[in-house]
Amino acid sequence: MANDDGAISRRTAVAGALAGIAAAALSGCRGPRWYPSEISPDEYVLRSAITEKRRLIQRYEASIAAGDGPAELLERVAGHHREHLAALRERLPEKPGRPRDADEESPRPSPEPVGDGPVPVEGLQVAEQSAAAARSRQLARLSDSGLAQLVASIGACETGHARLLAEAR
Numbered sequence: 001m002a003n004d005d006g007a008i009s010r011r012t013a014v015a016g017a018l019a020g021i022a023a024a025a026l027s028g029c030r031g032p033r034w035y036p037s038e039i040s041p042d043e044y045v046l047r048s049a050i051t052e053k054r055r056l057i058q059r060y061e062a063s064i065a066a067g068d069g070p071a072e073l074l075e076r077v078a079g080h081h082r083e084h085l086a087a088l089r090e091r092l093p094e095k096p097g098r099p100r101d102a103d104e105e106s107p108r109p110s111p112e113p114v115g116d117g118p119v120p121v122e123g124l125q126v127a128e129q130s131a132a133a134a135r136s137r138q139l140a141r142l143s144d145s146g147l148a149q150l151v152a153s154i155g156a157c158e159t160g161h162a163r164l165l166a167e168a169r
Contacts, residue, residue: 009114042147045138046091049151052131053085059119059127066118070168077161084154086094121165128162131155 040049060078063069119127135155142148 030123042142042144043093045141045151046088046147049083049135049138049154050088050092052134053081053088056127056131057081057085059124063118063120063124066119067096069121073164073168076165077124080157080161084157087150088154091150121169125162125165125169126159128165132158 044125056079060074060081064071064078090115132155135158138151139148139155142151
């Protein structure tokens with residue numbers, strides 16, 4: 001039986017619906033849990049920032065222990081980094097069977113570990129500038145606005161640290 005009024009047949013509608021369901025099933029979309037990893041992109045950035053903070057603190061501690069540079073300034077800046085680290089750790093999601101502040105390294109890849117030797121003030125200044133630039137890049141990957149504000153604030157503070165270290169030379 002032909003249908004001349006421009007309407008589609010029931011068979012065409014059913015075939016179209018089945019094709020749509022098949023396309024959705026094959027697309028791999030799993031709804032809100034689409035990210036194929038145990039951690040979200042935000043948590044990946046967060047863990048990366050935590051690792052970078054630990055390494056920056058190690059650099060400051062080595063320089064302070066060696067007596068290189070203006071001790072009071074280095075102590076104050078290292079204290080800021082410890083506060084940043086605590087704020088970042090506080091944002092880690094709780095996982096069953098694992099405390100939030102568990103001392104974990106970031107997922108791979110990560111930069112080489114920091115040496116034990118002291119870093120001159122010029123080197124700390126460059127490290128601060130690099131850290132601030134990293135925060136800027138990390139912002140583009142964050143979806144949580146609160147975490148983005150925290151990362152932006154830390155980056156601004158690192159820029160200020162670089163300026164203070166430049167003036168102390």
